[in-house]
Amino acid sequence: MTYNVDEKGYYGSFGGAYIPEMLYPNVEELRQQYLKIIEEDSFQEEFNELLSDYVGRPTPLYFAKRLSEKYGAKIFLKREDLNHTGAHKVNNTIGQILLAKRLGKQKIIAETGAGQHGVATATVCALMGMECIVYMGALDMERQQPNVERMRILGTKVVPAHSGNKTLKDATNEAMRHWINHPVDTHYIIGSVVGPHPYPDMVARFQSVISEEMKAQLLEKTGGEDPDYIIACVGGGSNAAGAFYHYLDKKDVKLIAVEAAGKGVDTDESAATTALGNPGVLHGSKTLLMQTEDGQVIEPYSISAGLDYPGIGPVHAHLFESGRAHFYSATDSEAMEAGLLLSKLEGIIPAIESAHALAGLEFIEFKSDDVVVLNLSGRGDKDLGTYIKWGGY
Amino acid sequence: MNTIIEKSNRLDKVFEEKKDHVLSVYFSAGFPGLNDTAVILEYLQEAGADIIEIGIPFSDPIADGPTIQQSNQQSLDNGMSLKLLFSQLQGIRSKIDTPIILMGYVNPVLQYGIEDFCKDCQKVGVDGLILPDLPMQEYMEEYKTLFDQYGLYNIFLITPQTSEQRIKEIDANTNGFIYMVSSASTTGAKSGIATEQIEYFERVKTMQLKNPTMIGFGISNHETFAKACDYASGAIIGSAFIKLLSESTDLKTDINKFIKSIRNND
Missing domain, CATH: 3.40.50.1100 (Rossmann fold)
Structure with missing residues (x-):
């Protein structure tokens, strides 16, 4: 039995890419490119240097x-x-922002719950000089005010998600909606091993x-x-x-x-x-x-x-x-x-x-x-x- | 066998009888009131809608903008469920013959059980399905046989970013019509039709697909409906109709007026 992702994007009976057609071109581009880009020497070099000198x-x-x-x-x-x-969140955001740059994307979006992934994303966007929007449940913004301010200090726009229960799940919904509405110039940095294939595999590789x-x-x-x-x-x-x-x-x-x-x-x-x-x-x-x-x-x-x-x-x-x-x-x-x-x-x-x-x-x-x-x-x-x-x- | 099933699908009949200005209208099941589903269907047929799409409510509708998110939520708060929807649709075929499409996210369908869902669709007289987050690959491998067996057409979406090759693939593997999303957006996000959208409509039109095309997203009034109909067999109205329902005090009159205003004697 294998525990890694198969060529169709599944782990056993789990995984796949259950996304509306509006997201298909973005996710498909990522699927076709991510391994090729990650395996490039110049990518590995930049990734490892940042992990060592910037992340510690x-x-x-x-x-x-x-x-x-x-x-x-x-x-x-x-x-x-x-x-x-x-x-650990920053391991993934460093990897994904380097990937986004190589895909020619200019803007970054992310979701966050407690704010850790949001801060890690805001950090690498400041580092790379890229525009960043983080979606966060309105309730979480109240509960995690210091992280909201951290993101703002780093130059990120924090947008409250008012739908549903106003927490992580709803912030993820809003980030996906934003991506649907901005399919060409934006990369979505998902913070965990969730989302459509290839995200779970890509995030796992960076971690x-x-x-x-x-x-x-x-x-x-x-x-x-x-x-x-x-x-x-x-x-x-x-x-x-x-x-x-x-x-x-x-x-x-x-x-x-x-x-x-x-x-x-x-x-x-x-x-x-x-x-x-x-x-x-x-x-x-x-x-x-x-x-x-x-x-x-x-x-x-x-x-x-x-x-x-x-x-x-x-x-x-x-x-x-x-x-x-x-x-x-x-x-x-x-x-x-x-x-x-x-x-x-x-x-x-x-x-x-x-x-x-x-x-x-x-x-x-x-x-x-x-x-x-x-x-x-x-x-x-x-x-x-x-x-x-x-x-x- | 296949031919017989295809002929009996009400969607085919609509497009055989009507080559253009086909009007499809979307609303959320159990909205604005829990038991409004069946009456809205009747009023829509009376008013002259050609196809009706009923939204299966879901807690996390990622392809929808605020208007349909809210109608989804209200419908869930009203106590709506897929099970209840099928019971509301019992006997509907003795009242209306307009094609009915169920539109929703795949998770509630999975929980219901795919085969039970197909059986109940056939029993109440559903003609087609739109499940935007059901991928092509999974549809072909796990769903198509069942959908065919129960005479259900699965309708796929295309967008301005969908490649020509993929549009052809979708056309080859589906029936009913192709749902052309007018621009890169969630539902109800944009209104009006811009120049780059026209270019996309024309591009798809020249592809001479076997299926009719229906344009949706951003269609809200007579002007946008008529414009879309220049490039496709018809168009789909969702958010604008939901807005009307949420403000209406007399569903029968308001629905009639709304549909007439969209048609405006076309």
Whole structure:
């Protein structure tokens, strides 16, 4: 079985490009060009130079001694939180803006939920001198005001999405509508491994630098490339896709995905897509989706705005269905406790998204010599307000 | 077998009887009131619409502008569902014979079950489908056989950016008509017809497609309807009709006046 995308744009029965004809020429152009462009030497050179000198890669693989003692395993943190702009998101936006330039596009649009992808997009647009519009749910703009201002300082126009529940799903709808209305000069930088083919594969490739570095770093620190476990949180799933990428075919490496259970999978307020969803089509791909019997998309809930999405990347739907990855879900309180624990034990305040991955450590029985890599996808600066409101520290 | 099915489809009859100025009108099921669907169908036939497109509401209509987004949402808030739509359409064929097309996003259809959906379409007398986010490849591989079996025409969209080769491919694999989106836009985004659109209309006209063409998006009044009809078999009105429905206090009179004003004795 293969876990990568096939020539028709599918991962098993998930994926594809379910888009209206108005988007077809853009998506088709991307499909025909993306591999060719990414594989060009000049692209790789520019991409790697920016990742190193601008983003600050490679990010460290840090042996978390006190956390390891607590869980009885050898736990390493892949420090994506140390990237410029504070999360893994920038790996993808650097890649996509270089691609957009080579496609001759002059303008960039993006969607954002918590604002991390929006900030990462605004950042690379400032860097490249390109015009940028970011769509953000009107409700999220209120909840994430500092990130709205960050984007504005960087010269980006932030447009509120007033449709639906005014969150990430609606911002994505608005960005797609904008693209329909501006098909020629605009590139849409999608922030996760979602959307029509080739987006899920393209984003995964840009994020795959995470597992590429892990291999070399593990070899140096443990004498082998392969850990026993890789743990990552999944909303749409871009950090998990990057952390799993080079290990998909290595059966001995257990892949652990942690979704947001919100207030619990048995409540109406959750975002645990694999637990609550079934196959459907949203934002251009067939995937697992939280929806009603009538096929209307359900608004998810999580304390973490970055995991607050009703779907999941098609690659993850396939990893779930095939059993290649194991999926857990962590509630708001399990994640917040795990975030506070890491702060106290290691002096690292994680993003609440990443805190869900940390909560996953509680669900697994490790052997003492197990090597565990936990992808610490982002830092908690943006979440201080939520930590303060939560208390308990 | 195929010929018999094709002959019995009401869409073919419309285009056989009428070579030009075919008027198709779109509205959202369950809008403005939950139980208005069937009466609006009757009023539209009385007023002289040639084809009626009923929108299946969806929570995330990415190809639609604000007007149809709002009618979608209101219809969902009213309690509309695909299941309810089929029950509202029970017996409609004893009242009207205007061709009916269901238009909507593919997800509600998937949840209903494709074969059950096709069966129920045939049972109530639906003639065609427009599912804008159903790709050609998936249609050919997984849907076409079923749609053919139940006598349903699947209508594809083309835009000014659609290549000639792709238009030919779409023409070869579909029946009914080809839906020409007038400009790169969501529904209701632009009004009027500009010079570059005329160039596109002419380009498609000279391709001599086997299917009739209908122009939609940006058609809102007599002037734009008449202009579109110079280049195609007819045109489609959506957002402008939804606006009328949302403001109407007397559906029967207002629908009649609206359709008459579009036609203006053409």
